[in-house]
Amino acid sequence: MSYHVNEKGYYGAFGGAYIPEMLYPNVEELRRSYLNIMQKDAFQKEFHQLLKDYVGRPSPLYFAKRLSEKYNTKIYLKREDLNHTGAHKVNNTIGQILMAKKLGKNRIIAETGAGQHGVATATVCALMGIECIVYMGEIDIARQAPNVARMKMLGASVVPALSGSRTLKDATNEAIRDWINNPIDTHYIIGSAIGPHPYPDMVTRFQSVISKEIKTQLLEKEGRDNPDYVVACIGGGSNAAGTYYHFLDDESVGIIAVEAAGKGIHSGESAATSALGKEGVIHGCKTLLMQTQDGQITEPYSISAGLDYPGVGPMHAHLYQTGRAEFYSATDQEAMAAGLELTKLEGIIPAIETGHALAIFEHKKFNPDDLVVLSLSGRGDKDLDTYINYFNL
Numbered sequence: 547m548s549y550h551v552n553e554k555g556y557y558g559a560f561g562g563a564y565i566p567e568m569l570y571p572n573v574e575e576l577r578r579s580y581l582n583i584m585q586k587d588a589f590q591k592e593f594h595q596l597l598k599d600y601v602g603r604p605s606p607l608y609f610a611k612r613l614s615e616k617y618n619t620k621i622y623l624k625r626e627d628l629n630h631t632g633a634h635k636v637n638n639t640i641g642q643i644l645m646a647k648k649l650g651k652n653r654i655i656a657e658t659g660a661g662q663h664g665v666a667t668a669t670v671c672a673l674m675g676i677e678c679i680v681y682m683g684e685i686d687i688a689r690q691a692p693n694v695a696r697m698k699m700l701g702a703s704v705v706p707a708l709s710g711s712r713t714l715k716d717a718t719n720e721a722i723r724d725w726i727n728n729p730i731d732t733h734y735i736i737g738s739a740i741g742p743h744p745y746p747d748m749v750t751r752f753q754s755v756i757s758k759e760i761k762t763q764l765l766e767k768e769g770r771d772n773p774d775y776v777v778a779c780i781g782g783g784s785n786a787a788g789t790y791y792h793f794l795d796d797e798s799v800g801i802i803a804v805e806a807a808g809k810g811i812h813s814g815e816s817a818a819t820s821a822l823g824k825e826g827v828i829h830g831c832k833t834l835l836m837q838t839q840d841g842q843i844t845e846p847y848s849i850s851a852g853l854d855y856p857g858v859g860p861m862h863a864h865l866y867q868t869g870r871a872e873f874y875s876a877t878d879q880e881a882m883a884a885g886l887e888l889t890k891l892e893g894i895i896p897a898i899e900t901g902h903a904l905a906i907f908e909h910k911k912f913n914p915d916d917l918v919v920l921s922l923s924g925r926g927d928k929d930l931d932t933y934i935n936y937f938n939l
C-alpha cells in the first residue's frame with residue numbers, strides 16, 4: 547500500500563486534476579516541472595537557507611513536561627508557532643515563490659479566507675519584490691480587517707470577490723479566472739494540501755520539512771527517530787501532511803488527525819469532513835467533501851477560521867479510507883478549553899486551529915511510555931479577540 551501520490555496524481559481513489567480545459571496548460575506546465583525544479587541542489591539550498599535565516603527553522607521540538615504529567619504520557623510539541631508570521635503556512639509560500647521564480651513568473655495570485663494564507667503569500671512576495679494579488683470574499687474582508695491591513699502593508703492588492711456567498715469559494719473562483727486570463731506570467735499559490743495535481747504533492751513536500759526535523763530532533767532527545775504517534779489538526783491538511791510525511795510508510799507510527807466538529811458533528815454547523823463527507827470534486831481534486839444529497843457543497847462552520855473548509859486534501863481522504871490514520875473531531879468548546887489549558891500549563895497561547903489537535907488528549911488515552919509528537923501549527927495572537935469573547939476575559 548502506498549500513501550504517496552502516483553504518477554497520475556492520485557492517492558488511491560482521491561486526487562487527480564479536475565480543471566476547466568482553459569486551465570490545462572498552466573497546471574500541465576507545473577506538473578511537468580515541479581519535481582525537476584524542487585530536486586535541484588541549488589533550489590534545495592536556497593529553500594533551506596531561507597527557512598533557516600528568514601523563517602527561523604528548525605523550529606524547536608519541545609518536551610511539554612506539565613502537559614505530559616497531566617495526561618500521563620510523553621508529549622512533544624513541534625513549534626511551528628515560532629515561525630516568522632506565526633504558523634506553518636510560510637514553509638509552503640517560501641517554496642512556491644521560489645518555484646514561481648524558476649518558472650519565470652513575475653506575478654503571484656492567491657485566494658484567502660481568514661487571511662492567514664494571504665498574509666503568508668504577501669510576505670514572500672514582499673521578500674522577493676514580486677507583484678501580489680490576493681482574492682478574498684467581500685464578507686471575509688470585513689471580518690478579517692487586521693489581516694487585510696497586513697496584506698496591504700506588505701504591498702499586496704486585495705481584490706474583493708463579490709459573487710455568491712462572497713467567501714472563500716468565491717475568492718477561489720476569481721483566482722482561477724485570473725489564472726486562466728494570465729497563463730504566461732502568473733503563478734497561483736495554493737495554501738493547503740489541496741487543489742489539482744501537482745499542488746497537494748508539491749505543498750506536502752514543502753511542508754515535509756516538519757517531519758524531517760522531528761526525526762532528527764527526536765533522535766537527539768530520545769535516541770529513536772520515530773515517535774509512537776504524530777498528531778495534527780486538519781483544515782485542508784498541510785500542517786498534517788508535513789507532520790506525517792516521513793512516517794507514512796512506517797506503520798509503527800500511529801497517525802492521528804483532528805478535524806473541527808464546530809457545534810457538534812451532527813449539529814449542521816461543523817467542518818468534520820471525514821465523518822460527514824462523501825466523494826466529490828472541490829478546487830480541482832476528487833476528495834471527501836461535505837455536500838447535500840444533490841451534490842451542492844455545504845457551508846462549513848468552525849470557530850477557527852483555518853479549519854472552516856468543506857473538504858480535505860486527497861492524501862488525507864486516502865489515509866482515512868485505508869484506515870492508515872485515525873480521525874477524530876473536536877468541538878469549538880473542546881478546542882477552546884484545550885487552547886486555554888496549554889496556555890496555563892506551558893505558557894504557550896496556541897492558535898484555535900491547534901486547540902483542536904490538543905483536544906486529542908481528552909478523546910484518546912495514551913500509554914505512559916508513548917511518545918506523542920503534536921504539530922503546534924500556529925500561535926494564538928490572531929485569535930485573541932475570540933479567546934476574549936469566549937472566556938469573558
Ligand SMILES: *Cc1c(COP(=O)(O)O)cnc(C)c1O
Nearest residue numbers: 738781782783784785852899924
Ligand atoms: C491555516 C491553518 C491551519 C489549517 O490549515 P492546514 O492546511 O490544514 O494545515 C491550521 N493551523 C493554523 C495555525 C493555520 O493557520
